[in-house]
Amino acid sequence: MAGRRDYYEILGVSRDADEREIKRAFRALARELHPDVSEHPDAEERFREAAEAYEVLSKPETRELYDRFGHDGLRTGGFRPTDFDFTSLADIFSAFFGEDLFGAAAGRPTRGRDILVETSIDLAEAAEGVTRPVTFSATVTCSTCDGDGAEPGTETETCEQCGGTGRLQSVSNTVFGQFVRTQACGRCGGSGRTIPHPCKTCRGSGRVREERTVEVEIPPGIHDGQRIRLAGEGDAASAGGRAGDLYVHVGVRPDHRFVRDGNDIVSTLDLTMTQAALGARIAVPTLDGETELDVAAGTQPGEVVRLRGKGMPVLQGFGRGDHRIVVNVLVPRHLTDEQRAALEEFDRGATDETYRADEGFLSRLRAAFR
Ligand SMILES: [Zn+2]
Numbered sequence: 001m002a003g004r005r006d007y008y009e010i011l012g013v014s015r016d017a018d019e020r021e022i023k024r025a026f027r028a029l030a031r032e033l034h035p036d037v038s039e040h041p042d043a044e045e046r047f048r049e050a051a052e053a054y055e056v057l058s059k060p061e062t063r064e065l066y067d068r069f070g071h072d073g074l075r076t077g078g079f080r081p082t083d084f085d086f087t088s089l090a091d092i093f094s095a096f097f098g099e100d101l102f103g104a105a106a107g108r109p110t111r112g113r114d115i116l117v118e119t120s121i122d123l124a125e126a127a128e129g130v131t132r133p134v135t136f137s138a139t140v141t142c143s144t145c146d147g148d149g150a151e152p153g154t155e156t157e158t159c160e161q162c163g164g165t166g167r168l169q170s171v172s173n174t175v176f177g178q179f180v181r182t183q184a185c186g187r188c189g190g191s192g193r194t195i196p197h198p199c200k201t202c203r204g205s206g207r208v209r210e211e212r213t214v215e216v217e218i219p220p221g222i223h224d225g226q227r228i229r230l231a232g233e234g235d236a237a238s239a240g241g242r243a244g245d246l247y248v249h250v251g252v253r254p255d256h257r258f259v260r261d262g263n264d265i266v267s268t269l270d271l272t273m274t275q276a277a278l279g280a281r282i283a284v285p286t287l288d289g290e291t292e293l294d295v296a297a298g299t300q301p302g303e304v305v306r307l308r309g310k311g312m313p314v315l316q317g318f319g320r321g322d323h324r325i326v327v328n329v330l331v332p333r334h335l336t337d338e339q340r341a342a343l344e345e346f347d348r349g350a351t352d353e354t355y356r357a358d359e360g361f362l363s364r365l366r367a368a369f370r
């Protein structure tokens with residue numbers, strides 16, 4: 001049988017690998033090649049190959065035959081690999097590996113669930129950073145029984161069904177031979193203990209649901225939709241396990257005065273035609289409150305006034321972005337006769353020099369979004 005791959009090579013183990021190494025290697029391969037999860041196009045064929053290698057190397061008599069005489073030795077020795085039906089693969093896996101192939105192992109403590117809560121803050125709060133209480137419902141360790149589930153003054157007992165191991169074994173026959181399958185004990189739920197007098201507060205579960213409030217520190221500069229993780233503030237786990245995490249989704253409410261552009265703040269400023277032409281001192285809102293802005297004479301629509309370091313703080317960094325103020329010039333629409341006459345009088349005296357611009361409107365607008 002030329003071209004047949006070496007069984008040790010298929011499993012990726014050395015020739016003197018012991019039974020446990022062989023089983024571990026096959027198990028790892030089987031996980032990788034499981035048709036439900038594998039993206040290998042030839043997963044089924046490779047699984048079949050690995051299963052055959054495992055079938056031979058896991059039994060001392062076929063392994064010895066193979067070691068001495070190779071593939072030919074097996075064939076003349078009458079060995080035929082089991083031809084199994086792939087539709088029953090899931091059953092084979094659960095028989096071979098127990099129930100824990102892709103999930104939690106029986107009887108092992110599980111981690112508590114993560115919890116997601118939402119909160120929203122104003123843009124100004126996002127700029128300053130803020131501490132915000134968030135309230136949510138979480139599973140916590142029962143304080144009446146300290147989590148063991150027994151009424152105070154009574155004791156838990158060793159489970160008679162599993163002898164305190166939390167696991168029960170059953171034997172199944174599979175294509176790989178007989179396998180011992182381990183499951184969580186149904187009587188004690190895998191804890192190994194039974195509770196003759198369950199705690200009245202938690203009915204023996206050792207855990208209760210509770211409204212909890214946690215103060216969340218929201219750092220300056222946070223962006224809309226970012227999450228803050230508080231490790232271990234999620235649901236309590238069953239005995240021995242680690243608590244889940246709390247995730248706080250932070251929404252930043254828009255501010256009608258400002259638009260946020262990364263770490264910069266952009267706002268607009270309406271100037272009257274005469275303020276723009278003559279210059280003016282005007283109060284403008286910033287994240288730090290109102291500030292007086294000196295508008296130069298001859299300020300053009302679309303011009304940008306940049307307030308350095310008045311934007312949003314850099315999240316977990318140093319400094320702040322800028323506040324860019326984009327100027328809009330209001331053109332009067334409802335003139336009295338006197339105003340009209342005055343403007344016409346002004347226009348008669350105007351020359352090209354009156355309107356000479358140093359740069360165009362578009363380049364100023366572009367500067368606003370740099
Ligand atoms: Zn309790």
Ligand SMILES: [Zn+2]
Pocket residue numbers: 159160161162163164165166167185186187188189190191192193
């Ligand atoms: Zn038990």
